[in-house]
Amino acid sequence: MASLNPCFKKTFVFFNILFAIFGLVILGLAIVGHLQPYDDQDSHKFTGVIVLVIFGSVTFIVAVLGAYGAHKENKNVLIAFFVLMCAGSIILLRIAIPMAINRDEVMSVTRQELEKLPPLDHTSSDFKKTMDFVQEQIKCCGLFKGYQDWGSNVPDSCNCQSTEVDECQEITTYGYLGEYLKPRMVYTQPCGFIFMEYLDMIFAVTLGLLFGFAALAILGTVMSLAMILRITSPTVSPPAVFSLSPHPPKYSELIQTA
Structure with missing residues (x-):
């Protein structure tokens, strides 16, 4: 060996x-x-x-x-x-x-499924909680159409506190009974595009x-x-060494070694 x-x-x-x-x-x-x-x-x-x-x-x-x-x-x-x-x-x-x-x-199928979800105010409570958490953390609102994806019930997680003009937009909403509510500032950036970017990065x-x-x-x-x-593999033995000396061995040395 x-x-x-x-x-x-x-x-x-x-x-x-x-x-x-x-x-x-x-x-x-x-x-x-x-x-x-x-x-x-x-x-x-x-x-x-x-x-x-x-x-x-x-x-x-x-x-x-x-x-x-x-x-x-x-x-x-x-x-x-x-x-x-x-x-x-x-x-x-x-x-x-x-x-x-x-x-x-x-990626294409995922976007198509997300686009089928709005209005988001009619989705399950678990999905709403997830969207609220994402909107607060990523500073976005809705999926691909912004606050419009929420229909008439835009959650407070869309409220924009930024001083940057491009990040916020003013909207007018109405209550459950159709009463006029005070205008508010919400995030302009939709979350859907950010979702797709994160999904592509994960891929x-x-x-x-x-x-x-x-x-x-x-x-x-x-x-x-x-x-x-x-x-x-088998261990390779070293080759035998033969003497090529032209002189014959001495008989005295042969007798002594015998």
Whole structure:
């Protein structure tokens, strides 16, 4: 069995240790998220915690396998690492490639669904709460038509407190009984365009992470395969050295050594 190149082995172990630390960090974030209080309606938060736990655990276990297998030059452990890396590469590419192909279509369908929502004052209470939070944080109002998307009931979260003229506009609204209300200033910028920008940014970051991890998984696959082939290759014995001296051996030396 041939031994591995020390520099190659140390590099492989070092990067696997980094990924093991990364997996522990992800697990730590999952634990912190799990300790945060949330009610039964926040099922998406619980799902996010589960995803972080699975991703962090798998990353840590695979990285430890790779580091241990390379350090001990264990063929079986490296084969297990190689199989997991192949499966990880396929899964990541299976997710990333269709996402990249359908990116524009998803953006278009999302905008069409958002445009179907107005008037927003007739939507569910949960959606109204979400819109109120977004409008207060991002300083916007409505989806794509501004305050008009709210119909006759523009919420207070649209109220503009900015001193910039371009950020605010004056509107006149009426109460539930049709009474005239005092003019108010609301945000000019619609939230829908900001939603689409954030969604496009999320797509870009997600695709970058997926393709980046896929490239690292493929690199790990190639490196582990190279180590497996090196370990399983037979050790080459040094060639025999024959003396080509023209002088015959001395009989006295032969007799003494006999």
